[in-house]
Amino acid sequence: MTAPPPAPSSGPSTPRRRGRPPRAGRTAADVPAARDRILDAARETFAAHGYDKASVRAIARRAEVDPALVHHYFGTKEQVFEAAVAKAAxxxxxxxxxxxxxxxxxxxxxxxxxxxxxxxxxxxxxxxxxxxxxxxxxxxxxxxxxxxxxxxxxxxxxxxxxxxxxxxxxxxxxxxxxxxxxxxxxxxxxxxxxxxxxxxxxxxxxxxxxxxxxxxxxxxxxx
Amino acid sequence: MTAPPPAPSSGPSTPRRRGRPPRAGRTAADVPAARDRILDAARETFAAHGYDKASVRAIARRAEVDPALVHHYFGTKEQVFEAAVAKAAxxxxxxxxxxxxxxxxxxxxxxxxxxxxxxxxxxxxxxxxxxxxxxxxxxxxxxxxxxxxxxxxxxxxxxxxxxxxxxxxxxxxxxxxxxxxxxxxxxxxxxxxxxxxxxxxxxxxxxxxxxxxxxxxxxxxxx
Known part of the structure; x- marks a missing residue:
């Protein structure tokens, strides 16, 4: 799954700061990109640290977003894992x-x-x-x-x-x-x-x- | 694998001092028992901490023997793992x-x-x-x-x-x-x-x- 191209308004002159809090200059295209980035980060975090030790905080850090955004999109750690399974499968x-x-x-x-x-x-x-x-x-x-x-x-x-x-x-x-x-x-x-x-x-x-x-x-x- | 009966010459009066808590009352029958205990400890340590993080020292601690005894019986960590595989298989x-x-x-x-x-x-x-x-x-x-x-x-x-x-x-x-x-x-x-x-x-x-x-x-x- 690839992210859709950025909306015409955001060109190279307005670099997309992907991460932490939603900032001005975000476009609708950022939402799927952030979701995907969180899921990739989740998979990597679960693989590196094991399910038990992987935290929503660590996943958020790897994805460069706020933990609240992870909760907002997916809910609990179990639900993040389920979404990562769904993407991989x-x-x-x-x-x-x-x-x-x-x-x-x-x-x-x-x-x-x-x-x-x-x-x-x-x-x-x-x-x-x-x-x-x-x-x-x-x-x-x-x-x-x-x-x-x-x-x-x-x-x-x-x-x-x-x-x-x-x-x-x-x-x-x-x-x-x-x-x-x-x-x-x-x-x-x-x-x-x-x-x-x-x-x-x-x-x-x-x-x-x-x-x-x-x-x-x-x-x-x-x- | 069960330990053979103790050899007649080595009774409880000649304790063998192996490993961490050398206790009185050890006999020659302890050698296979110690080998087995190390292999069980190795399997548990590899399972609990993963292959990379499991150390000979941690295996020795779990088996209640000196790390030198693990090296003496098995050699390197790779060789301990191979022996644990052989026992399980x-x-x-x-x-x-x-x-x-x-x-x-x-x-x-x-x-x-x-x-x-x-x-x-x-x-x-x-x-x-x-x-x-x-x-x-x-x-x-x-x-x-x-x-x-x-x-x-x-x-x-x-x-x-x-x-x-x-x-x-x-x-x-x-x-x-x-x-x-x-x-x-x-x-x-x-x-x-x-x-x-x-x-x-x-x-x-x-x-x-x-x-x-x-x-x-x-x-x-x-x-």
Whole structure:
């Protein structure tokens, strides 16, 4: 998400002082820029200090705004974290519609491709890695993340794939992909870390298809 | 690991003075006990403070021994961490022989059952969770863990399952199980967190079999 261009009235001659209190010379364009800056600062602060030790004050300091502005936009620390999760997960949230469109026999491949398109791009990968680090080490962060993913991803996908055990199936498919993310991007285990994404998509799509739709059964990958 | 009985020659009358509070009544049986205590303290210290901030001194303090004893047994901080990984991963290292014995068409089920036997037991789960938290948040810890797993697990399993791409296959199978551990035990996402282990073993074994051996292809799980 990029900030919209500044309004015509604020040119280089009126440098934008981004930060602390709202000053004269601010334009409407500053509001989304400040929100985004706070969310980026929040993600960095949670990643650097851990969820428990990150404070709204520290987030505000990193974003160069007044803590009151953080409270004004987001509310509590929990709500700041939830908004940071929502921003980092935005590319993933395309999932439900990507899955619904097209041949149901290729739903596994579509989900696997979506996963790699998000994780192979450093701009979308790094925010997710930062969130995962907070989630793994702090139970409150884990709870917020779990509620967000359940509400925005699992239950929305489940609506489109009716089956009595569909939520378990979706989570097992997600588990396969999350595990690959752990080994490839976090642990950087070889040969997985250096494998071609297309090779992995070919190997993983039948498994994701199997979990989501129960078939057709995967063919053995060629050696 | 339990301490062996004390050697006949060293009774309570010849106390060994090791570490911070050298107490009367220590015997030769204390050596493995002290090693174990240091490793438990190391795991707790790494989990509580993160890999970077945990020091040999802090580990020694928690184990109630002299820092010199930690250096004597293990060497550097990196080596202490590696030994803590080895202790936490010990139940998993039964893997290679479990996989080699029995019907090759059931290798996926054997690996999946081994995984659940380790993760469903809090005594073996908690040390692994502590290690995972360190690994996800610190690159040095990730490197040590990666080298340990590659040397002791992946390459040993690979020797028993000859195939040109066997290491990639093993890692994709491990990724499926690691992802389940993340969602079930770390994130505690429902319905996966409350699912019966036997139900999950039934759903996951065909996938692990597919990755490891390329077949037979999984049948769709019954609804």
């Amino acid at each position: 935005a590319p993933v949230l395309a999932g439900p519609s990507v899955l619904a469109e097209g041949d149901p026999r290729e739903i596994g491949e579509r989900m696997t491709r979506l996963f790699f398109s998000v994780w192979e791009n450093p701009a979308s990968r790094e925010p997710l890695l930062a969130i995962i680090r907070s989630v793994v080490t702090h139970q409150t962060a884990a709870r917020i993340f779990r509620q967000f993913i359940t509400k925005n991803l699992v239950s929305r996908v489940a609506q489109r794939l009716p089956a009595p055990d569909i939520e378990t199936r979706i989570e097992l498919a997600v588990a396969q992909l999350v595990g690959v993310a752990m080994l490839r991007y976090v642990l950087r285990a070889e040969p997985l870390a250096s494998a071609e994404a297309e090779d992995l998509i070919r190997r993983l799509s039948p498994v994701v298809q199997f979990h989501l739709a129960g078939g057709p059964p995967p063919l053995p990958p060629e050696h | 010990a139940p998993v290292l039964a893997g290679p022989s479990v996989l080699a014995e029995g019907d090759p068409r059931e290798i996926g089920e054997r690996m999946t059952r081994l995984f659940f036997s380790v993760w469903e037991n809090p005594a073996s789960r908690e040390p692994l969770l502590a290690i995972i938290r360190s690994v996800v948040t610190h690159q040095t810890a990730a490197r040590i863990f990666r080298q340990f797993i590659t040397k002791n697990l992946v390459s040993r399993v690979a020797q028993r399952l000859p195939a040109p791409d066997i290491e990639t296959r093993i890692e994709l199978a491990v990724a499926q199980l690691v992802g389940v551990a993340m969602l079930r035990y770390v994130l505690r996402a429902e319905p996966l967190a409350s699912a019966e282990a036997e139900d999950l073993i039934r759903r996951l074994s065909p996938v692990v079999q597919f990755h490891l051996a390329g077949g037979p292809p999984p049948l769709p799980p019954e609804h």
